[in-house]
Structure formats: structure tokens, C-alpha cells
Amino acid sequence: MADQFKYCNSLTEYSRLKTIEVNVGNIGVGGDNPIRLQSMTTTDTMDTELSIEQAIRMIEAGCELVRYTAPSKKEAENLKLIRNGLNSKGYTTPLVADIHFTPNAAEVAALYIEKIRVNPGNYADKKKFEEIDYTDESYKTELIRIKEKFTPLVLLCKEKGRAIRIGTNHGSLSDRITSRFGDSAVGMVESALEFIKICEDNEFYNLVISMKSSNPLIMVQAYRILAGRMLKRDKVYPLHLGVTEAGEGEDGRIKSAVGIGTLLEDGLGDTIRVSLTEDPELEIPVAKKLAERYENRLIHDYIKPINFDLPYNPFEYNKRKTNTVKNIGGKNHPIVISDLSHLDTISAANIFGAGYSYNVNDDKWNIKEQAVDYIYTGLTIPKFALPGTLNVICDSTVWKNAPQTYPVFGDVDSFINSKNKSNTLNFICIDVSDLELVKRVKDLDDTIVLVSFSSNFHRMAEKRRFLIELMNQDIKTPVVIFNEYEDLDNESLQLYASTDFGALLIDGLSDGIWLKTENCSNLQLNTSTAFGILQATRTRISKTDYISCPSCGRTLFDLQETTAKIRLKTNHLKGLKIGIMGCIVNGPGEMADADYGYVGVGKGKINLYKERTVVKKNIDEIKAVDELVALIKEYGDWVEPKHN
Numbered sequence: 001m002a003d004q005f006k007y008c009n010s011l012t013e014y015s016r017l018k019t020i021e022v023n024v025g026n027i028g029v030g031g032d033n034p035i036r037l038q039s040m041t042t043t044d045t046m047d048t049e050l051s052i053e054q055a056i057r058m059i060e061a062g063c064e065l066v067r068y069t070a071p072s073k074k075e076a077e078n079l080k081l082i083r084n085g086l087n088s089k090g091y092t093t094p095l096v097a098d099i100h101f102t103p104n105a106a107e108v109a110a111l112y113i114e115k116i117r118v119n120p121g122n123y124a125d126k127k128k129f130e131e132i133d134y135t136d137e138s139y140k141t142e143l144i145r146i147k148e149k150f151t152p153l154v155l156l157c158k159e160k161g162r163a164i165r166i167g168t169n170h171g172s173l174s175d176r177i178t179s180r181f182g183d184s185a186v187g188m189v190e191s192a193l194e195f196i197k198i199c200e201d202n203e204f205y206n207l208v209i210s211m212k213s214s215n216p217l218i219m220v221q222a223y224r225i226l227a228g229r230m231l232k233r234d235k236v237y238p239l240h241l242g243v244t245e246a247g248e249g250e251d252g253r254i255k256s257a258v259g260i261g262t263l264l265e266d267g268l269g270d271t272i273r274v275s276l277t278e279d280p281e282l283e284i285p286v287a288k289k290l291a292e293r294y295e296n297r298l299i300h301d302y303i304k305p306i307n308f309d310l311p312y313n314p315f316e317y318n319k320r321k322t323n324t325v326k327n328i329g330g331k332n333h334p335i336v337i338s339d340l341s342h343l344d345t346i347s348a349a350n351i352f353g354a355g356y357s358y359n360v361n362d363d364k365w366n367i368k369e370q371a372v373d374y375i376y377t378g379l380t381i382p383k384f385a386l387p388g389t390l391n392v393i394c395d396s397t398v399w400k401n402a403p404q405t406y407p408v409f410g411d412v413d414s415f416i417n418s419k420n421k422s423n424t425l426n427f428i429c430i431d432v433s434d435l436e437l438v439k440r441v442k443d444l445d446d447t448i449v450l451v452s453f454s455s456n457f458h459r460m461a462e463k464r465r466f467l468i469e470l471m472n473q474d475i476k477t478p479v480v481i482f483n484e485y486e487d488l489d490n491e492s493l494q495l496y497a498s499t500d501f502g503a504l505l506i507d508g509l510s511d512g513i514w515l516k517t518e519n520c521s522n523l524q525l526n527t528s529t530a531f532g533i534l535q536a537t538r539t540r541i542s543k544t545d546y547i548s549c550p551s552c553g554r555t556l557f558d559l560q561e562t563t564a565k566i567r568l569k570t571n572h573l574k575g576l577k578i579g580i581m582g583c584i585v586n587g588p589g590e591m592a593d594a595d596y597g598y599v600g601v602g603k604g605k606i607n608l609y610k611e612r613t614v615v616k617k618n619i620d621e622i623k624a625v626d627e628l629v630a631l632i633k634e635y636g637d638w639v640e641p642k643h644n
């Protein structure tokens with residue numbers, strides 16, 4: 001069936017999904033407007049001066065919509081003073097009120113500011129992690145109750161010309177939704193559609209929709225399902241993109257770029273927020289870098305079109321089935337290849353940044369969790385004894401049959417014509433613009449791993465097109481994705497690589513990452529970026545996962561400082577998920593995926609969670625990090641850190 005999975009305009013030609021233009025104060029969102037950048041303040045909304053000052057810093061950094069938390073009527077009321085204060089200083093940037101649990105605060109905020117964000121999971125529902133058995137009749141009754149609660153806000157926004165964002169969060173889906181649709185991307189979409197329908201019943205269409213999750217896979221799937229559902233109706237509302245609780249620094253940037261970038265590649269997204277556990281003005285340059293990449297994307301080389309009758313399901317993660325070739329493909333996690341081909345000679349010291357350090361005293365290699373699987377050395381063959389887990393790829397022209405060393409061929413012909421091949425593993429570079437090569441790959445033997453290259457401006461899509469062709473022809477040769485970057489600052493490199501590799505990993509279409517950089521970055525950064533992308537796409541776990549909220553006016557402790565303290569003590573606990581949440585109102589829901597949680601419950605007071613259950617209450621903040629470590633030990637998840 002053609003177009004079975006249609007969720008965007010095209011998978012091959014870059015094109016933004018045409019959405020309704022929504023007016024938010026003096027700016028348009030969606031339609032032909034540029035991708036709007038936004039962020040949220042971290043100040044107490046009752047502190048008018050600080051809230052105005054922070055908003056000005058955000059606006060000066062390029063923020064086009066400023067969001068404030070409005071936990072109760074009094075904060076909503078104070079938005080009037082903030083709006084007036086900003087106006088008097090010449091800042092007319094639209095403001096947004098963030099509402100959870102308090103419809104009456106939403107109705108006050110709508111009197112003064114341009115947009116109201118509601119969370120369908122808690123606007124009229126509560127979450128107790130209960131499974132409730134609804135009949136069709138009792139479910140309908142619930143919908144009537146929700147309609148009664150939400151309609152007054154819709155009518156008020158209609159009267160005042162305000163916009164509403166229906167902002168679904170995976171972590172705070174109501175028990176009603178999870179009981180009926182599961183704790184899933186589909187549940188997120190259904191939750192938003194219920195609220196959309198109430199708006200439409202009232203002929204209110206000034207809507208923006210979001211589907212956020214701290215898990216980029218769920219987030220991408222939910223936006224795609226929503227876009228697909230909206231395309232089947234006659235109204236496609238603008239999409240606000242974001243990954244919640246992405247964290248800080250490198251992790252936060254990589255996670256955000258994997259989720260947001262994957263969607264932007266397919267033309268989805270009218271406004272974005274990068275949620276970092278950092279000052280909000282620091283989020284804007286990151287958002288800007290992500291959005292700017294698509295300003296000229298229309299002019300890319302032709303890629304042969306395909307319809308949406310795909311050989312994989314873009315709404316559900318499944319890895320492409322591939323042959324196992326040594327430790328690549330099949331059930332192996334994606335490999336990481338470091339490119340050292342720029343070096344004339346390669347010594348043991350050159351691979352320190354790849355996760356290997358040689359201890360002269362013990363005459364031993366120390367191997368980090370994030371140690372690459374292969375190094376590409378070009379025409380050079382390393383002369384030192386390699387660590388047991390490391391293999392070398394060198395050009396086929398210099399390759400000799402030696403342990404842990406494998407050749408890479410420049411193209412299919414040079415492989416076929418060569419008499420000097422490995423019996424176990426041969427890499428072949430493939431220019432993915434040539435789909436005719438797919439037929440030739442079919443006849444190759446099972447020692448082959450393809451390395452996919454593209455010089456197309458829209459290169460992720462071209463690689464995906466090639467992979468789809470391989471799948472359509474039932475070819476199971478593993479494919480490593482190659483991307484090269486030049487002259488970029490470190491942050492841009494991480495954002496671009498996370499998008500280009502992440503978008504394929506999210507659909508299970510990659511058996512490895514080969515990241516090459518020229519005149520930028522360094523080996524250590526490339527290694528941590530590659531492993532960070534694999535961690536964010538949940539395809540290879542090599543470190544602790546922190547789900548930390550970006551903080552807002554509800555935050556009850558210094559999130560940045562506390563996150564740093566927790567990281568220091570726990571960053572060796574590979575695979576453990578730790579939630580660090582600023583408040584009890586949203587925290588437990590938002591970190592529902594975490595193994596342990598650290599949640600602000602009052603000024604200087606912390607609750608600790610084991611999964612969804614509170615196990616230590618009202619702990620003094622001073623000793624809360626140590627108590628968290630004790631808790632992890634108590635439940636048997638602690639290991640002592642290795643000191644390399």
C-alpha cells in the first residue's frame with residue numbers, strides 16, 4: 001500500500017511540512033514563517049524584576065518566545081506586571097504561560113499574555129501510575145469532564161486572540177491515557193488529539209502542538225505519528241519540537257540534536273526549544289545552530305524519490321536485519337571507527353583519545369567504556385602491539401594479512417578485482433548517490449561491510465534512500481555510516497553529527513559510526529560524540545544516563561550544581577538512569593523512565609525515588625547526594641569506580 005507511513009512531505013526532497021500559520025502576539029508560527037526559537041525562564045515568576053531581566057537576556061540572544069511557569073493564580077496574575085515591564089523597555093516578544101494542574105491560572109494568564117501552554121496529561125487529570133479499566137461509556141464520561149474543564153480557556157483564548165500550545169509530555173501522560181493507549185508514542189498523540197478536538201469543536205484553531213519526551217526515540221516517533229494523523233485530517237497545526245530533560249553540556253546537546261535534528265531533516269518543526277540544564281540564554285545559540293542548517297537545504301542534489309511504502313516502520317524501533325561480519329552487524333551493537341588517516345606514523349600515544357591508555361608500569365592497556373572498536377589508519381600500519389579489543393582498518397593497497405587488521409576498498413570494482421582480500425572482513429566504500437550499486441552489492445560475499453558516503457547537501461536522506469533500496473532488495477550487508485566535517489566549532493560538530501548519524505540510528509539503519517573531522521575537533525571529542533550519539537539513540541549504552549530537568553520558576557534547588565555533584569559520584573554506573581528533577585509537581589512524572597530519582601520537595605528538602613516509588617522523604621539537601629549513593633548501593637546497583 002503506497003504512502004502507508006506518510007508523515008512528512010518527502011523522504012528524499014527537503015521540504016517543510018506546510019502547517020497552518022498561527023499568530024502568537026506579533027509573530028507568526030508555522031506556515032511560511034522561519035523556524036521560531038524559544039526558551040523558558042528559570043526565575044521565580046513572582047520576582048518581576050529578575051524575570052524581566054532574564055527574559056531580556058534571552059531575547060537579546062535571539063529567543064522569539066519566552067515561557068514562564070505559572071503554578072498558581074498569583075504567578076499568572078504577575079505575568080501582567082512582567083508583560084508591562086517588558087513592553088515599557090521596548091520588548092514586545094510574545095510570552096507564554098506554562099500550566100500544569102491549574103486551569104484557573106491558565107484563565108488568568110490568558111488575560112495578559114500571548115500564549116498558554118497546557119499539558120493534556122495534567123490539565124484535568126491526575127497521575128498516580130494506576131491502571132484503570134475503562135468501558136467505552138466511562139471513557140466518554142471522562143472526555144465530557146475534560147471538555148468542561150478545558151472549554152472556558154479555549155473560549156477565552158478565542159475571544160482574546162491568544163494561542164494555545166497543547167504540550168504533551170511522555171512522562172506525564174495521565175493514567176487515563178496510559179490505561180487505554182499504553183505508555184507510548186501513540187498514547188501521547190491520542191492525548192493531544194482529545195484536546196485538539198475540544199478546540200476544534202469551539203472553532204478555535206490557533207494551536208501549536210508538541211510531543212516531548214526525554215527519550216529521543218519516543219519523541220521522534222510521537223511527532224511522526226502526530227504529523228501522519230494530522231495529514232489525514234484537513235488541519236496540520238504547527239509543531240513545537242523539544243527533547244525534555246535532555247541534561248547539560250555535551251549530553252544535552254547530543255540528545256536534543258538527535259531528536260530535534262531527525263525531525264528537522266524531514267521538514268517537521270515550526271518552532272524549537274533545546275532544554276538544557278543551563279541558563280536559558282545558552283539554549284538559544286544551540287537552537288539557532290540546529291535551525292540554521294535548513295535555511296538553504298532546498299538546493300540539494302536530486303535523490304530518487306520513494307513513496308512511504310517503507311520496508312521499516314518509522315513509528316517503532318526495529319534494527320535493520322544484517323549479517324554478522326566479525327563484530328559488526330547482526331546482534332552486535334553499532335561499532336565506532338576513529339579516523340587517524342591524517343597521521344604519518346601512529347604510536348600508542350595516538351590512541352589515548354580513542355579510549356585506550358597504555359600503563360607502562362603494569363605493561364597493560366587500560367580500556368575505557370567508551371573505547372572505539374576500529375581505527376582507520378589510511379596508508380599507515382601501526383607498529384605497536386594493539387589492545388585486544390581494537391582493530392585496524394587500512395587502505396587495501398597497503399593491507400597485508402596481519403592480526404586485527406582489515407582492508408578498506410575504494411569501491412566495488414577495486415574489491416572485485418583485488419587478489420589481496422581478508423577472509424573475514426573487508427570494508428567497501430559506497431557512494432550512495434548511485435542506486436545501481438545496490439544490485440552489485442547483492443552479488444558480493446559475506447565478508448563485506450559497506451561504508452556509506454554522500455556528498456549531497458541532504459546527505460542523511462540520500463543514505464537513507466540507499467538503505468531502503470538495500471532493504472527492498474533483501475540485502476543484509478551491514479552498513480557503517482561515514483560523515484566528514486570540516487572547520488566547525490566543537491558545538492556545531494556535535495549538533496550536526498548527532499543529527500546526521502542519529503537520524504539513521506533512530507530508524508535502526510546503521511551498524512556503525514565512522515566520524516572524520518578536518519581542521520576541527522579532536523580524537524577525544526570525536527570519540528565522546530560518537531558514543532554520546534549511540535547512548536542518545538539507545539543503541540549502545542556506555543555511560544550513566546541523566547534525565548535532568550532544565551529548571552524553571554518551580555525549581556527548589558540549584559540544578560546545575562546538584563547535577564554536577566551527582567555526576568561526579570555516579571558517572572561510572574554504566575546504563576543506570578538517574579532522574580534529577582527540580583520539583584515534586586512535575587518531577588516524578590517526567591522522570592518516570594529513571595531507575596533512581598532525586599526530586600526537590602521543598603526548600604532544601606529532597607525526596608529520593610527507586611523507580612516510581614518514593615523511598616526516602618524530606619532529606620536535607622546537604623546530605624541528599626550521599627543518601628542517593630547509599631540507596632543505589634542498597635539496591636545492588638552500585639559498582640566501585642575503576643581508577644585508570
Ligand code: SF4
Nearest residue numbers: 549551552555582583
Ligand atoms: S521538573 Fe523542573 S522544569 Fe519541570 S516544572 Fe519541575 S522544576 Fe520546572
